Amino acid sequence: MKQIYLWASALCLALTAPLTANAQLQLVNESVVNAENEPAPVHPVPAPRQLKWQRTEFYAFFHYGMNTYTGNEWGYGNEDENKFAPTAAPNPEQWLTAVKAAGMKGGIAVVKHHDGFCLWPTATTTHNVTSSSNAYAKATNIPRDFAAAAKKLGMKYGFYVSPWDRNNEHYGDDTYVKDVFLRQCAELAAYGTDQFEMWFDGANGGDGYYGGKGGKRNIDRSTYYDVPNLRDTVHKVCPDCVLWGVGGESRWIGNEEGWAGETNWSPEEYLYAPEKNGMYGNMDGWYWQPGESDAKMTTGGWFWHSGEGQLGAERLFQMYLETVGRNATLILNCPPDKSGSLPAATVERLKEMGKMLTERLQGTNYAKEATVTANETRSAGTGRNFNAENVCNGDSATYWATNDGVNKGTITFAWDEAKPIRYVVLQEHIQLGQRVKAFSIETSNDGTSWTKRGGNIATTTIGYKRIIPLNGSTSNSYEANPQKVKYLRVNILDSRACPTIENIELR
Template sequence: MTKPILAFVACLLFPMAIHAQSTPFDMTPQQLANPDNEPAYVFPVPTRRQMSWQETEFYAFFHYGMNTYTNREWGLGSEDERTFAPTLPPNPKQWLEAVKAAGMKGGIAVVKHHDGFCLWPTATTTHSVELAGNENGRQTNIPRDFAKAARQLKLKYGFYVSPWDRHNLHYGTDRYVNDVFLRQCAELAQYGDDQFEMWFDGANGGDGYYGGRNTTLKVDRSTYYDIPNLRDSIHKVCPDIILWGVGGEARWIGNEEGWAGETNWSAEEVGYAPENNGMYGTEDGWAWEAGESDAKLTDHGWFWHNGEKPMSAERLFRMYLETVGRNSTLILNCPPGPDGRLPEADVTVLKEFGVMLKSRLGNDLARKAKIQATNTRQAGRKRNYGVKHLTDGKTLTYWATDDDVKTATLTLTWSRPQTVRYVDLMEHIRRGQRVRAFHIEVSTDGQQWKRVANGCKTTTIGYRRIVPLNGSTAKSYDQGLTVKALRIVIDDSKACPLLQKVAVY
């Protein structure tokens, strides 16, 4: 017999030989299939990196580049590199300090927009900071300085790199993908393996300079950029990174106005969400693709423009309730000016908002309440599912009901009356999104109950749902309700509900 056949026979005979010499009884202790009585998964579920990304919740966008100096939103690609001439050395640390004061957990810096101008020295093109109009520009390296500042401030970070390149001669050909775009992404990955998101804009193809061709090009983004190869390659270097947009790991929420649907499922049916459905998701979608809402701090555009003004802190708070508070993340754009810094007016509003966020959603009254549930899942060998997990601040523990119980009520009572304005809920989405409908009731005496938040659609919860008890996100912080008890009634769930947090503010 040949060696391969001998080896194959040996593989078959070896287990038989071991079995012949073993004892007639298996002395290994029996292992129960589910000793901790954990609920079954409801698919789809997030990957580890998707879960980490969702937990970032609120982070910044920084649109800065050639357009800052041309007063454009989309550059043509024909801009002279010398036009990029910052009046001071760009200061990403100042950007990040300002957004951290607002309660953000990280930021994404635009390092290449559609005009193709790169804000770092790159081997892929001469259309970069290396040919900038002054020394401040030529010394610029936004990926390097942004990553360094984020680590110093203990913030997450990532980069926006446009797949579309209106400058490059080879755009629309395989050469552009292989020699330019994929190499640019690889270069950016080298600035840190701890990046949390790489952002790819949905704008792909159109009119442009294209190395002097001055033509219009169309591409099929789903195939042109070789996304499966890109995703696998980037993940090998940056294991925690989410490829947003064409990457198929997170979806656009569907608008640029800072709101998500009150009914918002994290599942989707396709590799990227249809733009008219991004606010809502699809209940029975097969892919986990939670939503990200991109919105602007200022009133002019994504890039800095003379005369722009920031939104008020009150408007930002409403936006927060309508995105982070509706099972979406929020990426808020804060555009640096020609001096490479965030304008002082923007910095002031961001700080004001951070104070507002802490004062309104900082004192959790649920921690002082007695909590009771109409059903609690039977404990397992090393895990229990009691209501204490709703307020323990941990992400891996949760309250759950028995498998056949899909409706339940949680009742919170206080010894003295409390003024309440918001209820903050979180499902344990590591095992899937479940709740289809719920409602909230309050009582002044613990006996008579009144349904509240009637202006809200209390359908899905997902990763996080913040419900204003007066039913309005527009004027949510009013005199509040004075209550001695509050209850959360889960009316419908795809499977036994799992909640890891209940907070009341």
């Protein structure tokens, strides 16, 4: 028995020896892979297309279609196609030129709303522009012209196509999804491979014309629209196109008033119903679902209405601070009128907004003039470092970080002469996940006595971008005579893992 035991023990050692060697080799490989000493990601993390989408930050919504001429917000689906009667050729280039002046980087054109009327010559339904007797209508192809204008102006573009169709008799059965909705998405994807977003709204159904059958049809959007196939259909043609809403790649911020929560996480618990917690996200969520805030710049509805006015530039700037400045994107609605162009008053207000944005947030960045230090810095890798200066070098591939296990730290900016600072812009390196849970901003004129800034604003999350007015007000953020400071420090007070700060601007 003893001989058998010794033989078996020797066999076990022989079998495990190579495994031990392989395990040791694997450990060596892992250290080589992380030779740069980069922090491990905190999941979930954004897909490349989601990161590109968030960097767009501020873009336009153009609600234009049958409702522009009927005066409705939601058409029933039984509208006579002849009612779509532009008084001039619709001009998407004019739309995009106007919003570019406001500082926007792109736009989303509504090409099919819930009434099912399509603003392009689709093969899926006769309820489209070609069925109108109006000469301008017959020549209309908004997806074609919008994409061409965006490319000409160097802007991003995408389309809103309602999954809900109050006109189509097959809505609610499998035939509609396969033969109508997915085909419409494929047609729109073909208008440009570089689209950045496709919008899916009104996806739960309701009452409608439905080819004359009427009634109410409700569906379960999490299964009805065949989302995996929808994603494949679009992404095969447009690899960088984020699918909003039903597509599950970005979420509705939860209101239509141009604000996100001061605490706003990009992770989200829900994939297809994120609006339950839209303003705030969920730190423990499984899905990367960054928020998008949709808001109107006019006093009427989403579509143009006679007699409506425009919100003031200061109010629009406040929306910017409370969305882009709170880890969300802002999609601002600018409705064309019956001529198919933006009204002159809208164009003028957009210019005012652009001037305000440029003067307040794109002028001198005092961070670049400062001596920058940190009380904790991550050990450098073989070819990179994580020094404090990385937060103001303009390179999104570099960042400041602390060592593993150190979830707090302070970055300090100092000048020989006091600087007039109104806004602090903070950005995490979100390729590695959203981390910061609490931070504070303080200023000093002697480097010894410090004053907390930002008023009662909740300095909790940062995410892709956070903008803090030092005076603590988003509605009256720009002071003509701000207090000048010689020292400013950003304290990371708590983080899910070592903080990774990519960019700090002091404006």
